[in-house]
Amino acid sequence: MAPPTVTLTTLRGDVREQMEVSANEVRFTSDDAREPSLPAVAIAWTGAFLTPALESGLAGVPAGDHAENPRYRHALAIAAPWAPRKATWDSGTEGPDVRARRETLQRIGGLRANEARRELAAAKKAGEDGDVDAALVHAKRGLRVLGNMYWEPDTRDESGVRLEGGRAHELDGRHAEALAVFTRVLDARLHLFDDRTRG
Amino acid sequence: MYGKQFPEISDNQEGFVAGKTEYAPGEVAELKRMDAQEALRRPKPGSSGCPTCTGKKKFPKDVCDKMKQLMDDSYPGGHSQEHGGTLVSDSDGNMALANAGAGQRPNAGSFSPDLSAPAGDKVLGIFHTHPYDASEGNYTDVSLSGGDAAYMVNNHHDIMVARSGDGLFIYEPTSATPGHVDFEQTNNDQNARIGQLVNGGMGFPEASRQAAAETADRLHLKYYEGKGCSADEVKK
Numbered sequence: 001m002a003p004p005t006v007t008l009t010t011l012r013g014d015v016r017e018q019m020e021v022s023a024n025e026v027r028f029t030s031d032d033a034r035e036p037s038l039p040a041v042a043i044a045w046t047g048a049f050l051t052p053a054l055e056s057g058l059a060g061v062p063a064g065d066h067a068e069n070p071r072y073r074h075a076l077a078i079a080a081p082w083a084p085r086k087a088t089w090d091s092g093t094e095g096p097d098v099r100a101r102r103e104t105l106q107r108i109g110g111l112r113a114n115e116a117r118r119e120l121a122a123a124k125k126a127g128e129d130g131d132v133d134a135a136l137v138h139a140k141r142g143l144r145v146l147g148n149m150y151w152e153p154d155t156r157d158e159s160g161v162r163l164e165g166g167r168a169h170e171l172d173g174r175h176a177e178a179l180a181v182f183t184r185v186l187d188a189r190l191h192l193f194d195d196r197t198r199g
Numbered sequence: 200m201y202g203k204q205f206p207e208i209s210d211n212q213e214g215f216v217a218g219k220t221e222y223a224p225g226e227v228a229e230l231k232r233m234d235a236q237e238a239l240r241r242p243k244p245g246s247s248g249c250p251t252c253t254g255k256k257k258f259p260k261d262v263c264d265k266m267k268q269l270m271d272d273s274y275p276g277g278h279s280q281e282h283g284g285t286l287v288s289d290s291d292g293n294m295a296l297a298n299a300g301a302g303q304r305p306n307a308g309s310f311s312p313d314l315s316a317p318a319g320d321k322v323l324g325i326f327h328t329h330p331y332d333a334s335e336g337n338y339t340d341v342s343l344s345g346g347d348a349a350y351m352v353n354n355h356h357d358i359m360v361a362r363s364g365d366g367l368f369i370y371e372p373t374s375a376t377p378g379h380v381d382f383e384q385t386n387n388d389q390n391a392r393i394g395q396l397v398n399g400g401m402g403f404p405e406a407s408r409q410a411a412a413e414t415a416d417r418l419h420l421k422y423y424e425g426k427g428c429s430a431d432e433v434k435k
Contacts, residue, residue, distance in 0.1 A: 157309040158281075158329075158344045160390040161407065167394060168403035169336055180334040184279075188309070 113193050116146035120186050123179070132175045139182035146189055157192070159185045254432045256369055256423050258294070262286070263428035265296045266326055270362050272301070273330035281310040283327030286358060287320040296326060314354075324351060324358035331363075339364025340404040342411040345389030348418055349382040363404075367425045368411065375419035389414050 119142030126135035143163070166181030258266065269282040281302035287295050297317065302310035310327045325347075331338035341363040348370055351359040359370040389410045396406035408424060412433050415422035423430035 158346055158386075159309065160346075160386060161329075161341070161344045161393065162331075162335075164390055164393040164397060164406070165331065165335070165338055165341070165403045168397045168406070171397060174336060177334065177336040181331075181336075184335070192309075 113146060113190060116142040116186065117190055118142075119145060120183065120190065123183050123186070127179055127183070132179055135179050136170065136175055136182065139179060139186055142186045143182060143189075146186065146193065159188060255429060256425070256432075257429040260428070262294055262296050265299065266360075266362050266367075267427075269299055269326070270328045270330070270364070273328045274332050275301075277332055277334075279330035279332040279335060281328055281330065283310040283312060283325060285312050285314055285316065286323040286326055286360065287316045288323050289317075290319050294323065295320075302327075322356065324356035324360065326360040326362070329361050329363035338404055340366035340408070342366070342368045342404075342408040342424070343370055343422075344386060344407075344411075345414050346382065346386035348389075348411075348414050348420060349380050349385040352376060352378075352380050352418065352420075353382060365426045366404075367423075367427065367430045368408075369421075369423035369425075369430050370411075370415060371421040371423075373419050373421060377418060380418060385414065385418075 119138045123135045123138035123142065126132075126138060162181055162185055166178045166185070169175070169181065170178035265284070269284065273280055273282045282300065283302070284296045284299035287297050289295065297320070298313035298315065300310075300313065312325045312327075314322055316322050329338075329341040331341070341361075343359060343361050347359045347361065350356075351370055352372060357371065361368045392410040392413060393403070393406045396409055397403055401409070412422050414420070415433075422433045424433050425431055
């Protein structure tokens, strides 16, 4: 039986974002270029919400690139708000359950990065083809899929401010400038993701 | 579980769950670390808690020249790349800009400061640039971020400085500044406020400045805006 639609609602400032997740689709209802909200209390919620994700399809699917697998996409979207960031696991104290969740989240993170990478490539290609509006759609989708999950205080990353600058360009109809900002932030975040997950 | 409309989530400043009374050993250690930071942050008796606060800030010429050079260096190959360095003070109180360097490439507005200082010198805080190249619309006068404020507060620094074009922006703590703030929340809140102002029709650089001033007010920071080498305190 296909899992029913799940609606994830997060609030970022006064912007409400929703991800509607069904068996075959993850639909973002916010048209905002900002990354999905990833609450600091993520880890505390992981146990409650990741378990159904595991049961609904993540467990047992072989490793590899399964971003197009609907079961993976379903689990991915459910776990999206709980990607590991500030409250990273303490490897010295984690037990088997925690380790399993961490590894699952890391795997989900990899899938998200793969999907974001495809969106970035599509954005660049559309931009090169002169279709700036289509490129913008891809770039914003990539930003939302990847999120800001590897933002770290020590890095002093201010890419969120730059995204606001990109949004301002877009609002004013300067789509080429908006695209330049969005693709560069997405590219940089993917590099940061790779850097943080390498080895 | 499925079909549930998940509630909105809020967290307290320490990043722990509101109302939660039981914590894992690692979380307890984190709470203790935060308590220690809070104790460090409290001003000593007789201290102003803000050793460099005045109504106007003016940087020494050599420091200012270096800041300008780093701003000029922030467009290698025509592409923006944050640059910055560490503001230090020697035993005689002379300010210098040390460890100048560039942020990551590809750049999206990040600079990782090297907080090491020559023996005997004290780290005052961070300087960095906010460049936007031609393809990004040549924004200038983009102010400090919420992350800048949180970085300064949580590292117990005396100052945070950014330059964007000729625009100069400074945060400083006061004795009323909290000892620790939620880094991510502070950054996200300020970004969201910028978005809100932009949605209301304000230009991005101006929105960044207003949001920075509001963050300063909320965290009881001194906030300065200026051009070149000097800046004036912005009071609400």
